[in-house]
Amino acid sequence: MGDCLQKLIMSHHKMLNATDSRIDFEASFIRLIDKVTNGSRIEINQTGTTLYYQPGLLYGGSLEHDCSPSRSIGYYLESLLCLAPFMKHPLKIILRGVTNDQVDPSVDVLKATALPLLKKFGIDGEGLEIKINRRGMPPKGGGEILFACPVRKVLQPVQFTDPGKIKRIRGTAYSVRVSPQMANRMVESARSILNKFLPDIYIYTDHMKGVSSGKSPGFGLCLTAETINGTVLSAELASNPQGQGAAVLPEELGQNCAKLLLEEVYRGGCVDSTNQSLVLLLMTLGQRDVSKVLLGPLSPYTIEFLRHLRSFFQIMFKIETKTPEEEHMGGEKVLMTCVGIGFSNLSKTIR
């Protein structure tokens, strides 16, 4: 199955009017889609402006893919996260390219936020993992990750309305091909801000060396805040790519990242802003039961995604705005409710 799903993903990654530099990563994305499917038909006209796509069957299996370094792996991984649970065989894919950049959600953030989210829907077990083998920073990349995901026949409905209170903050400060001191400096500055709220903060420093450090220098920080109910909110920042923009001080970056996290906490919700679309999709693809999720303000990407969901699955969400009753609980929240479409993974073989 999943043709609708694939179309959805494809339409979400805008394919039309590819006139500029976008073409290379979109081509890479199409190649990736071609790899994970069986029987897809992809036709691109000579000027590269129109794409005909006939969805095939999600096949999965053990694969490798070289992602274009103009977008980070997160760009590809986000779509794979949507597709992977509905493959015929469990997906185990090695993606190569840029692991962290300033545009897309980094692999670290997806690892920390998307995987716990998948688990809520019953996609868990040993097979589910994201592993960063090598880090690669833009512009040259050279990173490598492993993404593995088991397959499920149906997804469980979720009632995810109480985010709970934040009990701990974790994070990763990474640095490649720069002084290992950078990471420590970031950690210190981030802590200085976050300590005003919570004592339980631990930020790992991750300095990669040698072959696992990719081809370009850079550093960055990902922070995640975990609540007592298992909600994970995240924020991240990365340094400017080599040769682009001014040099960034690690202290400044750390502080900014911490503030971004606070901003994310202010927005709140049970799912952080990066994964809003993922949770909505998985809710849509659930059984014919009511699912609920509390989100922060909807991002424009999510709004667009909701429209796609309606055009592909004829599903509308009940959207209610909720103001937190207490004063110091951050901004307004949005309660999204929907009835799943009763999707079941048709490609999974039964014995």
Next chain:
Amino acid sequence: MEEKEKKKHRAKHSGPKAEKKRKRYLNDLGIGDEENARKRNPKAFTVQSAVRMARTFHRTQDLKTKKHHIPVVDRTPLEPPPVVVVVVGPPKVGKSTLIKCLIKNFTRQKLVEIRGPVTIVSGKKRRLTIIECGCDINTMIDLAKVADLVLMLIDASFGFEMETFEFLNICQVHGFPKIMGVLTHLDTFKNNKQLKKTKKKLKHRFWTEVYPGAKLFYLSGMVHGEYQKQEVHNLGRFISVMKFRPLTWQTSHPYVLADRMEELTNPEDVRINPKCDRKISLYGYLRGAHLKNKSQIHMPGVGDFTVSDVSFLPDPCALPEQQKKRSLNEKEKLVYAPLSGVGGIVYDKDAVYIDLGGSHAHEKEEEEVRPNHELVQSLISTHSAIDIKMASSKVSLFMDSRPLGSEDVGQEFVMPKEDRQIDLKTGRVRRKALFEEEEKENDDAVSDEEDDQEEAAAMSEDGSDGDDEDAEEESDRELLGEEMALRRTKRLKTEVAKEAAVSELPAFADSDDDLEMSSEGEEGTTAPEDNEMEEDEEEEEEGEQSTYENGSSDSEFESASEKVAESKQHEINSEGTEMRSQISDHSLKRKAALTTDSGNCTAEEASESEVENSSLDEGDDEEGSRDESEVEESNRKGIRDTEAKKSGRIKPTKLKSVEAEDDDVENLLREEEEYEEKIDFSADTTGALKWKEDLTQKAAEAFLRQQRSTPNLRKLVYGTAVEDEDQESEDAGDEVGGLFRVSRPDKASKQKANALDCSKFLIEKPQDWDLEEVMSSIRDCFVTGKWEDDKDAAKLLQEDEELYGDFEDLETGVVHKGKPAAEGDESGSEEEEEDEKMSKPDPEEEEKKKERMDKKRKLKEMFDAEYDEGDATYFDNLKEEMHRQAQLNRAEFEDQDDETRVQYEGFRPGMYVRIEIENVPCEFVLNFDPHYPIILGGLGNSEGNVGYVQLRLKKHRWYKKILKTRDPLILSLGWRRFQTIPMFYIEDHNGRHRLLKYTPQHMHCGATFWGPITPQGTGFLAVQSVSGTTPDFRIAATGVVLDLDKSITIVKKLKLTGFPFKIFKNTCFIKGMFNSQLEVAKFEGAAIRTVSGIRGQIKKALRTPVGAFRATFEDKLLMSDIVFVRTWYPVSIPTFYNPVTSLLKPAGEKDSWSGMKTTGQLRHERGIKLKQNQDSLYKPIVREKRHFNKLHIPKALQKALPFKNKPKNLEKKGKTPKDQWRPAVIREPHEKKISALLSALSTVNNYKIKKAKVKHREQLKEYLKVKQKEDEQKFKRQKEAKKKIYRILGQREKKMQKSSLKGSNKGENM
């Protein structure tokens, strides 16, 4: 007189008295009842054998768990659809009679002829849809899929017929509905015993098919052509209390058993082309799962369609309102069967029809047996749908009044109609709403028309009702056909005028009255300018009259329009100040329109706005007007109003279009502000703590805005609900001159084109988190912050203290008192009595009471938890979870009205729906026969696609033939019936799928075909043909879907042979296997074998001859050997998928559909003999005599062998040479005489000896005979003697024993 004999006393053997007596008796004996015994003798009741106890425990546990089913979420609707009762049986068994009797039983109405399903109310909570199923296998298959209950009629006088078994098998495959057997024709049995026997025999056979104990009902004789009333009544009661199990397929797919069909095709189209595709609407109860609009459906017997429209109608056969009484009254006993012409009121989407039967209906009734026949016929045979006719017909209620059309009925106000216009410039469709009256006026003034358009647009946007109205508009659209043509010419004129205006006006403006316009404003830099100017001009024209018009004038450029806007704002302002909560209708509606406008903004914009919103930077705004400061203030308060977000999209850019937007935003803001009573005009935003001013007031405003923003978020995301659909339909009909299509860029794609898509929600200017106030806004999001009352640890501890604080230390006797909950608590308990006396308690008191109740509840919960949790198993928990989910499902949308509910969850089962379908083949309408069921089966998400489907298949054991690969077969799978070409295979031990030529006789095999994707685990059945009747069993095979794929894995074996042409030791050159070096290269390293079993490997290609190669073997080959390589060749499956379109056949021939024929059938029909391959013929085996060379052992080896194994080459004795011959002896005459005499003597002697020997043998024989006789006699004598002795001995022994028993006597005797 003799006294009458007295009755003897009879002791009681049962009853309480006897019991008492027995007990007393037992007690006297010291053997009490069991309880006593247990006390008295505990050892007797202990565990005797641990093993046995374990076993019994196991067994009970096994039996318990066997009863468990996997719990599923109960998704049955609160008001379920009618139960589908299918009455099935062979012809002449009494199906129609039974249905009539049942209907009469339930409704007291007598139906003369029944066509199609009949829905009746059978009880307070149950309705039935009864439908008859003929013997056509198509009908049987279709109805088995939708049946909830099957009444299986069996002619007892005849016994089971093939149809019965076929239907049972069909049911088994497609989920097993409840089946109840009904035996009829029982009155033909004269002999009671015979009857009993037959009943029993049939019952047991039925049980083996269904399940042991399945209900079999007996309908004995007929009275006046009907079954006996009491029996039918009983049967009815059985039906109305029956429980049904949910069937997987049915609960996971929406479906409708249509009970009414209308044709909606434009009569003009039909006139032009009688064979054109039709548009029809079908009516029926929705069953199974939720149905969504635009979803895919399958009509068995017709094909796949996309639902073009769904709407729900009032229930024509509704259940009675809940009353506390036992039975229904006569009014509530409804019957609804439009196909049979029963059921007085027929609802349509926008009309209600009352069937009066015409003024002469009663007369006809007397004449004809079938009163309603005519009406239905006319319904069916109409060329135009009734609503079209209705629309065109007019009624005048009073003399001289304007005749009323259908559109006037049921509408309080005159509805705008829709007209579509095409903007030539951008190629976008604009929907124009028209009023009847205005239309006439329009004819003279072009500019007026513009106004109308604007006004109508505003009208149609009104509030949330807009959706419904739009839908109604759609239905009205047909009427507008003729007006369209007129309009088109006018439109051209207006467009010319617009273009002229473009050249005149150099200024920019933006209008926000229309969704599309605003979105267009963002398209680019050049195109929007034109548009805007057009818009602008329009606005100018209408400025004075349109009160609905949004104040979207451009304040900076045109003073005139600004004036208008201002005046409007004042107007609104005055309203707003008067009643803020109840803003007048118009302004509210306008609000809605405004928000929809912003709802269509592109994603990027929204993000910008978001970013802007979160930012507090004042300096970046060139305009720096009061509006903005207002926004910023509201932001600082931390109230994230979505509306404010939308309005907050102010960004300094060089693009003028965006500037224009800013103006628009400004206006918007201004209005909003004026609602809020102009808080501070001279907002000097430099003050850092400005936000603290007027906190309460701002809170109130925030609340208001909050109230308003709630519905807006939905509009922001989805726009108005119907908008998209309208556009789609417009797209379809958008042709210029019927020849060319206007191609215009997709709006959606345009919006997206230039943005980088990224799921990250960027924050460009975060709040200043160093500020204490900002920090405090999220203080409680952390565990270190303040907790809610019910979760705060300190508070909980305190509560626990209250609950468990009191206890007495038993050892020391000290009584610990818990701390009182609060100071007021004690007094509260004291005041409890007072509370009761007092009629109205204080709020404080009430609170306390509530607290106490809470406390009690908590205690109870704890108690329950302690005692109930213990034996909750995994299964119980799972069940509980499912139950909770089911409750949530029910409760979530319960309070919403059906209109909105339908949007969220789709049409729910139980609703009476009307489904419009387009592009239906005309044969369906022309050859419509209500006797055949029309089913609309909803398809899952990808079930409309085709691909390769793998099955596990088994030939039915009652089917006489075996099935051949590559022969077409008709499958019934999912909702569908279709013909396809399956290929059979069997799975080898290594997972290889090897092609089979035929299905195995008594074994499962795999099958793959090209056909519709259907979920795994779905059952299917196969028949060879659906036409005609055969005495044999028709179901050829059954099975289940295993896997779906886009590629196939079936292979067949292919052996390539070659011959050695040069043999070395173990190497040899082989030719004839391949045709080129390339082929050889592909097979390098492949294992090869000779027929005699010598294994080898392909090594490398040779240059000459072409295709030859070098190979090595484990032994030396002979030139006569044949070498082969075994390969597997993938088989391609013919992509043949042909739905059975039996409903399209003319009436009376619907059971004669025939598709592709098998090659066997064709050969048989045409008389073509199969040409057999000469090689496959059997020939007598001729074996040539083979000569083998002698085994040669080398001399050296021979020497080494032991003598035993040495070859012994014994040469034949040659003739002895003459010199070695021995000389012959020649005797003398005397010697001759002697030797003659000697030989004569010896002869005599020999003879004598011989004679003596014979004699001696005879004597010996004689002697032995005598001896034997003597021996026998001797033996006899001895035996007798022995007998005697033993008898004596035995007697003595007996005596001895006797004596020994007596013991003492023995001694005396001795």
